Amino acid sequence: MSGIVTQRAGSAHRRDTQIGESLWVRVVLILIALIFLGIFLVAPIATVFVSAFSKGAGPYFAALMQDETLDAIRLTLLTAGIAVPLNVLFGIAAAWLVSKYDFWGKSLLITVVDLPFSVSPVISGLIFVLLFGARGWFGPWLSEHDVKIIFAVPGIVMATTFVTFPLVARELIAVMQAQGSDEEEAALTLGANGLQILWRITLPKVRWGLLYGVILCNARAMGEFGAVSVVSGHIRGLTNTMPLQVEILYNEYNFVGAFAVASLLSALALVTLVVKKVAEWAASSRQAKRDASARALAPVRAAVSLEGVVQ
Amino acid sequence: MTVRVESIIKRFGNSSDTAAVANVSFEAQPKAITTLLGPSGSGKSTLLRLIGGLETPDQGRVFIDGKDVTALSPQHRNVGFVFQSYALFKHMTVAENIAFGMKIRGLPKAQVQKRVAELLSLVQLPEYGTRFPSQLSGGQRQRVALARALAIEPKVLLLDEPFGALDTQVRLELREWLIGLHEQTGITTILVTHDQEEALELSQHIVLLNQGKVAQAGSPHDLYDHPADEFVASFLGGANVIKSRVSDGEAKVGTNSVRAPAGAGDGTPVQAFVRPHNMRVRRPNGENLIDLGKIERLTRVGGYVKVYVSLPTGESVVVLMSKGDLEALQVEPGDPVAVDVVDAKVFVQSYSI
Numbered sequence: 001m002s003g004i005v006t007q008r009a010g011s012a013h014r015r016d017t018q019i020g021e022s023l024w025v026r027v028v029l030i031l032i033a034l035i036f037l038g039i040f041l042v043a044p045i046a047t048v049f050v051s052a053f054s055k056g057a058g059p060y061f062a063a064l065m066q067d068e069t070l071d072a073i074r075l076t077l078l079t080a081g082i083a084v085p086l087n088v089l090f091g092i093a094a095a096w097l098v099s100k101y102d103f104w105g106k107s108l109l110i111t112v113v114d115l116p117f118s119v120s121p122v123i124s125g126l127i128f129v130l131l132f133g134a135r136g137w138f139g140p141w142l143s144e145h146d147v148k149i150i151f152a153v154p155g156i157v158m159a160t161t162f163v164t165f166p167l168v169a170r171e172l173i174a175v176m177q178a179q180g181s182d183e184e185e186a187a188l189t190l191g192a193n194g195l196q197i198l199w200r201i202t203l204p205k206v207r208w209g210l211l212y213g214v215i216l217c218n219a220r221a222m223g224e225f226g227a228v229s230v231v232s233g234h235i236r237g238l239t240n241t242m243p244l245q246v247e248i249l250y251n252e253y254n255f256v257g258a259f260a261v262a263s264l265l266s267a268l269a270l271v272t273l274v275v276k277k278v279a280e281w282a283a284s285s286r287q288a289k290r291d292a293s294a295r296a297l298a299p300v301r302a303a304v305s306l307e308g309v310v311q
Numbered sequence: 312m313t314v315r316v317e318s319i320i321k322r323f324g325n326s327s328d329t330a331a332v333a334n335v336s337f338e339a340q341p342k343a344i345t346t347l348l349g350p351s352g353s354g355k356s357t358l359l360r361l362i363g364g365l366e367t368p369d370q371g372r373v374f375i376d377g378k379d380v381t382a383l384s385p386q387h388r389n390v391g392f393v394f395q396s397y398a399l400f401k402h403m404t405v406a407e408n409i410a411f412g413m414k415i416r417g418l419p420k421a422q423v424q425k426r427v428a429e430l431l432s433l434v435q436l437p438e439y440g441t442r443f444p445s446q447l448s449g450g451q452r453q454r455v456a457l458a459r460a461l462a463i464e465p466k467v468l469l470l471d472e473p474f475g476a477l478d479t480q481v482r483l484e485l486r487e488w489l490i491g492l493h494e495q496t497g498i499t500t501i502l503v504t505h506d507q508e509e510a511l512e513l514s515q516h517i518v519l520l521n522q523g524k525v526a527q528a529g530s531p532h533d534l535y536d537h538p539a540d541e542f543v544a545s546f547l548g549g550a551n552v553i554k555s556r557v558s559d560g561e562a563k564v565g566t567n568s569v570r571a572p573a574g575a576g577d578g579t580p581v582q583a584f585v586r587p588h589n590m591r592v593r594r595p596n597g598e599n600l601i602d603l604g605k606i607e608r609l610t611r612v613g614g615y616v617k618v619y620v621s622l623p624t625g626e627s628v629v630v631l632m633s634k635g636d637l638e639a640l641q642v643e644p645g646d647p648v649a650v651d652v653v654d655a656k657v658f659v660q661s662y663s664i
Contacts, residue, residue: 182394189363189391189392191412
């Protein structure tokens with residue numbers, strides 16, 4: 001969102017230098033952009049932190065140190081800790097399959113990968129209740145064997161994995177398809193096996209895309225509300241993740257507590273954006289550095305070849 | 312090491328699609344450069360990828376050094392493959408690129424370093440080991456790709472349009488350089504190209520492909536001087552096409568008569584392929600005016616002159632003459648001239664519409 005807005009402001013500025021629009025047009029456009037940003041982005045995020053610290057730092061940290069809240073943080077970390085690696089594995093496998101091979105049903109697979117995005121998160125949660133709930137398909141068998149999935153941690157992990165399923169795969173499919181498989185074929189003729197090609201060629205090639213996918217996946221895994229809400233059962237200290245804990249605290253009029261947890265999730269979002277920016281910056285500056293040194297070397301090379309001619 | 316390809320068939324997509332490679336057999340002689348030449352879509356790159364193991368044939372066999380490698384993965388074929396796009400590992404330095412194959416084979420570090428240094432000097436880039444591919448020019452990248460392919464001491468070197476992405480000047484330089492490199496290493500090489508000049512200059516053996524089939528295979532000299540059919544004659548070295556009809560076992564081409572192909576009866580339409588340097592223009596010497604051509608245009612190309620002549624049959628031909636010969640003739644555009652044919656290949660015209 002912020003990207004779109006700044007881009008719009010930037011292009012307005014460029015147009016100004018080319019066509020020469022009057023000052024007030026510029027001011028109005030910039031004001032519109034700033035007001036929009038302020039109302040829809042800055043104000044909500046600021047509110048979270050202001051409300052969290054409304055009674056000072058002491059109550060803020062006290063709210064975070066409550067057992068139930070700590071349990072929610074722990075569960076959220078556990079869920080993301082399982083869902084993200086699973087989706088990284090799946091994402092790499094799917095992207096490898098889609099970009100390196102041609103097979104029947106390939107476009108169907110790409111569509112199915114996107115499915116969790118097009119389904120409402122509440123439905124995503126409901127799917128697992130229908131499958132593993134007490135009256136679900138596998139419910140009777142599960143209760144016979146004393147395995148709890150719904151209203152327990154496994155259900156939360158499953159729902160989160162399902163919802164965040166496309167994030168790594170989509171990112172990698174785009175990057176891998178754009179890069180082609182020439183380098184992989186070269187490695188193959190040089191004697192590398194599949195695993196060596198994956199580790200030494202493909203993953204280094206797509207590392208920034210992978211990092212971005214992991215960051216997005218992690219942010220969504222920690223922030224998911226709808227699907228998790230359906231399968232969790234809201235058992236305090238056991239099956240509440242951070243977003244669910246925010247809702248419970250808020251409904252109990254514990255505003256400091258609710259916003260304290262919310263501030264953690266917001267901070268996570270901000271950190272995510274910073275890491276993403278740093279990753280992009282690292283990728284582009286590395287490229288720029290190479291280009292610059294290539295340019296710097298060009299005159300030297302020319303001089304050397306001239307020298308050769310003179311001699 | 313000999314490379315032999317036996318009755319290879321390869322289709323992409325449905326079995327009803329025409330085959331990219333339709334029953335091709337040929338043999339690449341050891342220590343020679345063999346060129347797979349052909350227009351785009353002739354299946355030459357597919358054939359090279361089949362030899363390298365990057366594609367699997369639907370039928371047929373591939374032998375390297377007498378051993379059937381058809382079922383062997385490229386990983387175990389020990390061939391050096393050079394791609395048109397270079398396919399260098401962008402995140403590795405030049406030295407790391409060259410060392411890759413040797414590291415995979417688990418060679419000791421000292422030996423790898425020594426060999427990398429040798430290869431860098433072989434491809435004349437001794438100072439470039441620490442650079443990244445993005446810091447090199449196209450020609451330099453392709454030389455690194457060659458060094459990387461040579462590093463694994465391959466049995467054969469497969470080059471897929473190696474100079475296709477380079478500008479003319481660099482391409483000509485690299486061609487010279489490749490001939491030198493081949494003399495030094497003596498490695499059996501198969502090269503794919505659509506550039507007939509490249510094929511004629513580089514190779515000892517040419518396999519000319521058309522629509523997935525071998526049109527003709529032989530030495531550059533064979534193909535150029537004794538083309539098997541119309542396609543070979545027109546693809547390899549420009550040729551004038553002159554239509555004629557057979558009468559008394561001969562076909563009239565220009566001012567001369569040329570022996571018609573065996574079995575072509577009177578009245579059979581034929582096509583004569585005549586190289587521009589196999590024709591001479593001279594002043595009329597008592598010929599019927601109706602048999603003479605007319606000079607349309609003279610274009611000087613260095614020491615040669617291209618003489619554009621319209622024949623009485625309405626066809627236009629190009630005659631290549633030395634500047635001295637033409638000056639001795641003292642002709643100008645518009646003058647009537649006789650056109651002698653020194654050598655021509657006559658084929659029965661195929662009515663494929």
